Amino acid sequence: MSTTTIHKTIFLAANRETVWEYLTDKDKLGEWFHPAAESLVEGKPYVLLSDARDSSSKMCWGDVLTANKPSSLVYSFTVKPLDGAMTTVSWTLEEAAGGTRVTLVHEGVGEAAGEAALGLLSALDKGWDEHFSKLRGLVVA
Numbered sequence: 849m850s851t852t853t854i855h856k857t858i859f860l861a862a863n864r865e866t867v868w869e870y871l872t873d874k875d876k877l878g879e880w881f882h883p884a885a886e887s888l889v890e891g892k893p894y895v896l897l898s899d900a901r902d903s904s905s906k907m908c909w910g911d912v913l914t915a916n917k918p919s920s921l922v923y924s925f926t927v928k929p930l931d932g933a934m935t936t937v938s939w940t941l942e943e944a945a946g947g948t949r950v951t952l953v954h955e956g957v958g959e960a961a962g963e964a965a966l967g968l969l970s971a972l973d974k975g976w977d978e979h980f981s982k983l984r985g986l987v988v989a
Contacts, residue, residue, distance in 0.1 A: 852958025933960035
């Protein structure tokens with residue numbers, strides 16, 4: 849395991865299908881993460897926006913590599929500070945105690961960011977925590 853891989857796990861009081869919608873639906877993504885130009889679909893590029901009213905306000909983008917509803921989602925991911933270098937975000941959704949265990953693994957940040965890795969890792973780590981907090985407040989059975 850790389851020391852620059854971000855691992856996050858949360859438990860949500862909802863089934864995997866509901867959680868899946870929050871990870872892939874363009875409108876639901878905007879409620880907890882960033883507004884999306886389109887829903888996330890396997891084999892297609894995606895763009896998440898900083899402003900839902902401005903389609904040119906790219907916040908992060910990449911390609912959806914795999915989408916195995918409702919158990920796993922993998923996409924390439926970059927943000928402006930990475931200057932186009934791609935990382936990988938993987939989501940795993942598992943049934944757990946009447947809800948869903950959601951695991952995120954964000955890999956490749958250290959390699960993509962080079963000397964700026966620690967600053968970007970810290971920012972992404974904090975960002976994922978903030979986004980997960982919003983997701984917890986939204987996702988209900």
